[in-house]
Amino acid sequence: MHVDTPARPHTSTTHRRRARPIALLWIAALLLAACGTARGQATVPPGAAPATGDTASPAVSGAGVKVTIGSKLDVDGQLNAQMYALLLQARGFDVTTKLGLGQTPVLDQAIKSGAIDIYPEFTGTALTLLGLPSTQDPQKAYNDVKARYAEQFQLTWLDPAYELNDSYAICTSPAVAQQRNLTTIEDLKPIAGELTIAAQQDGIEAAVDPVERAYDLRFGNVVQIAEQLSFDAVTRGDADLNVCYTTDPAILVDNFVVLQDTKNVFPIYNPAPVVRAHLLQEAPQIADILNELQPHLSTEVVIELIKQVSVDHKSVEEVARAFLEQEGLLTR
Amino acid sequence: MLAPFRQFLTDPRTDFAGETITYLRLCAIPIVLAVVIGLVLGVLVARRPLLAFVVSNLSGLARAIPTLAFLAAVLPYLGIGFTPAVAALTALGIPPILLNTIAGLRGVDPAMVDAARGMGMAPRQILSRVEIPLVLPVVAAGVRTSAVQIVATAPLAALIGAGGYGDYILAGINLLRPAPLVVGAGCVALLALLVEFGLAAVERAVTPAGLRPGRSPASAAVESGPGTPARIT
Numbered sequence: 001m002h003v004d005t006p007a008r009p010h011t012s013t014t015h016r017r018r019a020r021p022i023a024l025l026w027i028a029a030l031l032l033a034a035c036g037t038a039r040g041q042a043t044v045p046p047g048a049a050p051a052t053g054d055t056a057s058p059a060v061s062g063a064g065v066k067v068t069i070g071s072k073l074d075v076d077g078q079l080n081a082q083m084y085a086l087l088l089q090a091r092g093f094d095v096t097t098k099l100g101l102g103q104t105p106v107l108d109q110a111i112k113s114g115a116i117d118i119y120p121e122f123t124g125t126a127l128t129l130l131g132l133p134s135t136q137d138p139q140k141a142y143n144d145v146k147a148r149y150a151e152q153f154q155l156t157w158l159d160p161a162y163e164l165n166d167s168y169a170i171c172t173s174p175a176v177a178q179q180r181n182l183t184t185i186e187d188l189k190p191i192a193g194e195l196t197i198a199a200q201q202d203g204i205e206a207a208v209d210p211v212e213r214a215y216d217l218r219f220g221n222v223v224q225i226a227e228q229l230s231f232d233a234v235t236r237g238d239a240d241l242n243v244c245y246t247t248d249p250a251i252l253v254d255n256f257v258v259l260q261d262t263k264n265v266f267p268i269y270n271p272a273p274v275v276r277a278h279l280l281q282e283a284p285q286i287a288d289i290l291n292e293l294q295p296h297l298s299t300e301v302v303i304e305l306i307k308q309v310s311v312d313h314k315s316v317e318e319v320a321r322a323f324l325e326q327e328g329l330l331t332r
Numbered sequence: 333m334l335a336p337f338r339q340f341l342t343d344p345r346t347d348f349a350g351e352t353i354t355y356l357r358l359c360a361i362p363i364v365l366a367v368v369i370g371l372v373l374g375v376l377v378a379r380r381p382l383l384a385f386v387v388s389n390l391s392g393l394a395r396a397i398p399t400l401a402f403l404a405a406v407l408p409y410l411g412i413g414f415t416p417a418v419a420a421l422t423a424l425g426i427p428p429i430l431l432n433t434i435a436g437l438r439g440v441d442p443a444m445v446d447a448a449r450g451m452g453m454a455p456r457q458i459l460s461r462v463e464i465p466l467v468l469p470v471v472a473a474g475v476r477t478s479a480v481q482i483v484a485t486a487p488l489a490a491l492i493g494a495g496g497y498g499d500y501i502l503a504g505i506n507l508l509r510p511a512p513l514v515v516g517a518g519c520v521a522l523l524a525l526l527v528e529f530g531l532a533a534v535e536r537a538v539t540p541a542g543l544r545p546g547r548s549p550a551s552a553a554v555e556s557g558p559g560t561p562a563r564i565t
Contacts, residue, residue, distance in 0.1 A: 104508060128508055198412070201490070201499055202506030224499050225412055226491040229404060233493070238412045 062093035065283045070098040070116035072107055075306045075316070076166055076247050080120035080271055080297075082320035087289050090330055099316065104129065112153055117279045118286075123160060124167065124269035134206070134267035138162055141268050149274065156280055159291040160272035163298035164247075167269045168207040170197070170259045171244035173234045177257040180240075184260040185215055188241075192217040195240040198230040199223070203243035210265040231256060246299055249307035271297075296327045340511040346500075352519070355496035358486045359523070361418050363479045366425030370478070371471065373426075374433025384434050391427040399424050399485050403492050417489035424485055425478040432474025436467035469539040476531035483524045487516065 067088055071081030078099045085097045098116060101107055104125055110116045123141040127134055130148050135141050138160070146157040170185055177183070180191060188195065197219045199208050204222065212218055223239055230242035231250040241259075250256055273290045280286060301323075308319045324330035340346055377383040402420045410416035440463050448462045490498025497516040504513025536544065 103505065125508075198493065200506065201503035204503075205507065223412065223493040224490060224495065224502075225493040229407055229412070229492060232407050233412050236408065236411055238493075 062088060062091045062283050062285060064092075064094065065279075066094045066096070067118060067279065067283075067286075068096045068098060068116045070101045070107055070110055070119040072103060072119075073100050075309050076271070076302060077120050078316045079302065079305055079309065079320050080273075081118075082316045083293055083324060084118055084120070084273055084290055086317075086321055086324055086330060087293060088286065091285070091289055093283070093286075111155060111274060111276065114276065118273050118275045118290075120271045121157075121274045122166060122269040122271050124267045126157075126274075127267075136264050136266070136268060138165075138268045138270055142270065142272070150277070154277040156275045156277050156287075158273045158275060158287055159294045160270040161294040161297035162270055163295070164271060164302050165269055165299055166245060166247045166271065166302075167266045168203055169244055169246050169261065169266065170207065170211060170241055171231075171234070171248075171251065171256045172241045172259065173231075174255045174257060176234065176240050182257065182259060184262050185211060186262055188259070189215060189217045193220045195219055196221040196223060196238070197241040197243065198225045198233045198239035199243035200225065200227040200230065203227065206267060207243040214263045214265040247303045247306055249303060249311055252303055252307050253311055293324075293329060296329065336509075336511040337515065340509075340515060346512075348515075351496055351499060354494070355486060355519070355523070358414070358417060358421070358489055358494060358496050359479075359483050359527075362421035362425050362482050362486075363475075365418070365422040366429055366478050366482070367475055369422070370426045370429025370474070371433055374430045374437065374471075378434045378437035384438070388431055388434055391430050394423060395427045400488055400491065403488060407492060412493040414494050416492055417486075417494035421482050421486060421489070425482045428477040428481070429471065429474040432470050432477075433467070436470030437463075439470065440466050465538075465540045466543075469535060469543065472531070472535040472538050476528065476535055479527050479531055480524055483527050484520065487520055 069081050069085045069088075071077040081097065081099055085095045089095045098110075101110060101116070101119075104121075107116070107119050107121070108129060111119055123138070123145050124134055126145040126149070127141060130145065132144060132148075135144075142157065142160050149155040149157055170188075172180075172182060181187065197208060199222060201224050204224065208219065208222055219241075223233070225233055225239075227243070227245060227248070228250075230239065230244065231248075231254060233239045234242050234256075235254065244251065244256065244258070246258065251258060272294070275286060275290075305319050305323055308314045309316055321330065325332055341348055373387065377387045399420055402423060403416065406416050406419065410419055444462055444466070445458055448458045453461065486496060487498030487501050489496055490502050497519050500512040500516030501520075504510065504516060
């Protein structure tokens with residue numbers, strides 16, 4: 001029954017809404033992604049970076065050490081990787097970035113094979129990669145992946161950004177929230193049977209199932225649809241709720257309401273830099289440099305940064321640099 | 333090794349039979365619609381050079397739009413689910429049939445029609461015994477191209493809630509699970525091959541005996557004639 005699509009007449013021809021910039025941007029992103037890995041590759045010559053100056057003392061200089069930083073396709077991952085790159089460049093490292101390299105398995109292979117040295121990964125995703133069950137406990141998730149990665153792959157997890165949780169949530173449009181008086185997932189219980197929820201394929205197992213179990217409710221209908229398009233589906237009335245990512249800028253742009261998860265059922269996804277242990281032996285100061293960044297990141301901060309990239313069309317580098325300067329991690 | 337596959341296929345959530353039916357409908361309906369629309373449009377414009385030029389270039393342009401972009405672009409108007417997916421796949425399937433119909437009709441050698449007339453055939457006989465047999469193989473090649481494209485692209489329909497094997501593929505990618513990915517992609521590949529071979533047989537069957545490759549000198553004329561340039565794969 002989870003694959004049924006709603007046989008609902010499309011009655012909303014009377015009201016046309018503006019084309020949402022996110023949908024268009026998403027198309028552009030897919031097209032770019034299809035063009036391969038050429039995008040986002042940039043090499044900074046060794047001598048160029050230190051000139052910009054910064055708080056780096058000679059003791060932590062990374063001059064001459066070559067570092068390749070990769071990221072997945074998502075803007076969140078690209079921003080994180082770009083910040084790592086800027087911080088290391090400022091300390092004199094010879095940084096090459098390969099942003100938007102591919103999906104999780106690509107990055108996983110790339111770092112294990114040594115094609116890249118560092119990339120941001122989520123604790124929750126790493127648990128899945130390791131075949132371990134997901135958890136709601138950030139500390140446990142981090143400890144488990146850190147131990148396994150060190151032992152099995154000679155990869156080191158640096159400090160995670162505990163305040164940045166790129167997880168799943170149940171969202172709805174402001175109109176539906178108001179009409180149905182929804183603020184928490186608990187509020188869904190009496191009406192869930194009448195509601196259609198749009199979820200990406202992975203959101204069924206990661207969000208719909210746990211919510212139905214923990215809150216003892218059953219959604220009337222589940223439609224499988226790409227996460228980025230699910231906001232449109234709710235706005236149009238094809239669905240009442242959607243499973244969203246907590247850092248999706250549509251939450252900001254379209255004022256989508258994230259229903260509070262009072263029972264804490266969603267798995268934790270904190271990002272952290274995953275670094276090849278060999279590189280850390282060569283340049284142990286990388287740990288301190290990147291760990292310094294993590295307390296500055298939070299879900300609220302990053303969703304705004306993602307919006308600047310995917311809605312306001314600023315470049316990843318521009319946004320990452322401005323943020324680091326604003327936080328005093330990089331001098332102008 | 334096979335355990336994850338067995339587990340995946342026996343999970344009631346997987347609903348393999350249901351998804352297969354969905355996928356077959358998701359392919360069959362656009363193929364039929366594309367054949368009808370492509371043929372009718374092609375016949376209508378083939379004898380009008382200007383219209384044929386405009387239509388074939390427009391449809392060539394439409395081919396350049398990725399189906400995924402099309403799906404996202406029509407979402408605000410057609411919504412989600414089966415209907416917009418069928419619309420997108422039909423739009424994808426029309427150009428090869430349309431272009432081949434135009435090319436086939438315009439590629440009929442006037443000398444052959446002349447010869448037929450010289451032999452005393454009535455216009456209706458010329459159409460049924462000369463023109464249609466000459467055009468049909470070219471059109472069949474277009475249908476084959478179009479059908480295979482539709483079958484191979486239909487997994488994307490899962491992005492807008494139309495279901496089918498695309499659900500397996502996307503779940504496999506997003507959850508990093510090989511079983512659904514391999515089952516979904518494997519079924520799509522198998523279906524595409526079946527359609528390719530099945531329609532290739534049809535194409536051979538509708539090619540007049542005298543025009544089949546390797547049979548007679550006339551085959552050379554077909555190879556360099558209307559068939560080849562229009563079959564874009």
